[in-house]
Amino acid sequence: xxxxxxxxxxxxxxxxxxxxxxxxxxxxxxxxxxxxxxxxxxxxxxxxxxxxxxxxxxxxxxxxxxxxxxxxxxxxxxxxxxxxxxxxxxxxxxxxxxxxxxxxxxxxxxxxxxxxxxxxxxxxxxxxxxxxxxxxxxxxxxxxxxxxxxxxxxxxxxxxxxxxxxxxxxxxxxxxxxxxxxxxxxxxxxxxxxxxxxxxxxxxxxxxxxxxxxxxxxxxxxxxxxxxxxxxxxxxxxxxxxxxxxxxxxxxxxxxxxxxxxxxxxxxxxxxxxxxxxxxxxxxxxxxxxxxxxxxxxxxxxxxxxxxxxxxxxxxxxxxxxxxxxxxxxxxxxxxxxxxxxxxxxxxxxxxxx
Numbered sequence: 001x002x003x004x005x006x007x008x009x010x011x012x013x014x015x016x017x018x019x020x021x022x023x024x025x026x027x028x029x030x031x032x033x034x035x036x037x038x039x040x041x042x043x044x045x046x047x048x049x050x051x052x053x054x055x056x057x058x059x060x061x062x063x064x065x066x067x068x069x070x071x072x073x074x075x076x077x078x079x080x081x082x083x084x085x086x087x088x089x090x091x092x093x094x095x096x097x098x099x100x101x102x103x104x105x106x107x108x109x110x111x112x113x114x115x116x117x118x119x120x121x122x123x124x125x126x127x128x129x130x131x132x133x134x135x136x137x138x139x140x141x142x143x144x145x146x147x148x149x150x151x152x153x154x155x156x157x158x159x160x161x162x163x164x165x166x167x168x169x170x171x172x173x174x175x176x177x178x179x180x181x182x183x184x185x186x187x188x189x190x191x192x193x194x195x196x197x198x199x200x201x202x203x204x205x206x207x208x209x210x211x212x213x214x215x216x217x218x219x220x221x222x223x224x225x226x227x228x229x230x231x232x233x234x235x236x237x238x239x240x241x242x243x244x245x246x247x248x249x250x251x252x253x254x255x256x257x258x259x260x261x262x263x264x265x266x267x268x269x270x271x272x273x274x275x276x277x278x279x280x281x282x283x284x285x286x287x288x289x290x291x292x293x294x295x296x297x298x299x300x301x302x303x304x305x306x307x308x309x310x311x312x313x314x315x316x317x318x319x320x321x322x323x324x325x326x327x328x329x330x331x332x333x334x335x336x337x338x339x340x341x342x343x344x345x346x347x348x349x350x351x352x353x354x
Contacts, residue, residue, distance in 0.1 A: 003118035006148040010157035012102035013042035034070040107233040144229035168227040173200040243335025251328040279304040280336035288331035
């Protein structure tokens with residue numbers, strides 16, 4: 001039986017800022033800008049009590065918490081601390097799947113120190129993180145990634161929780177669907193409309209009905225509500241995509257402005273692709289309007305992108321197909337996925353291009 005741990009640093013960015021600046025301890029802190037178009041990158045637990053959350057517009061956060069203190073992000077510092085945390089992980093196992101800079105899955109079925117107990121290992125890791133970084137982390141322990149991820153939220157902050165296999169079924173049945181790892185806000189709302197509020201409700205649905213209503217993801221929901229998750233902890237940390245996006249101080253209102261800003265983004269992406277010696281085939285254009293509506297459109301090419309002209313031409317095609325017109329746009333983003341190392345990519349794909 002597998003032993004999986006999910007480790008999640010507590011309010012990571014904000015906690016680093018409070019650590020480095022003692023005057024911020026115990027106060028509501030938001031990492032991010034305070035400008036009209038800025039968003040909150042992270043919030044301390046003191047700020048979260050007021051409803052402040054990451055990705056929230058800074059103006060909204062300030063209204064919820066007038067005493068909120070904004071600090072500019074220092075990503076180099078966060079990466080420095082993150083490296084320390086991941087070094088601690090590697091003392092116990094090499095099977096590590098980073099989910100972000102501040103969280104990861106660890107497979108400790110066979111741990112380096114022969115401790116055996118996943119609960120003890122999680123506790124030791126958290127103690128080492130506290131000792132070496134002065135920060136706290138929370139942990140979830142179970143037999144698969146789905147259950148471990150859910151468990152890590154139960155005792156946050158600075159705690160850990162185990163879901164043993166014999167308790168998994170009852171635990172999942174009592175869990176609200178919005179707490180399920182892999183079910184977002186939009187899907188949860190759709191489930192509510194269908195009368196699905198808890199795991200017990202979801203479990204009554206057969207596979208055919210779930211696939212009919214939720215597409216291929218229906219199979220995933222069918223399995224996880226039964227505690228079934230055979231996904232491995234993936235140690236391959238290769239980048240899944242290369243992308244960038246810009247939020248503008250003033251809305252873009254003309255096609256000329258949109259084209260000009262996209263050109264800058266395309267140049268930056270091409271630079272990143274070249275630096276990482278990567279190439280990709282799937283392009284995604286993201287547009288957020290001034291009323292916070294958001295649309296995305298993707299296109300998978302027959303050939304890999306190897307030059308700026310191709311990138312620019314294909315992004316232009318996607319932009320035109322979206323018929324943006326003279327709309328008010330606050331954010332533009334472009335990403336390239338379906339990545340391959342440039343040396344290993346299939347250079348013969350053009351033979352099959354229609």
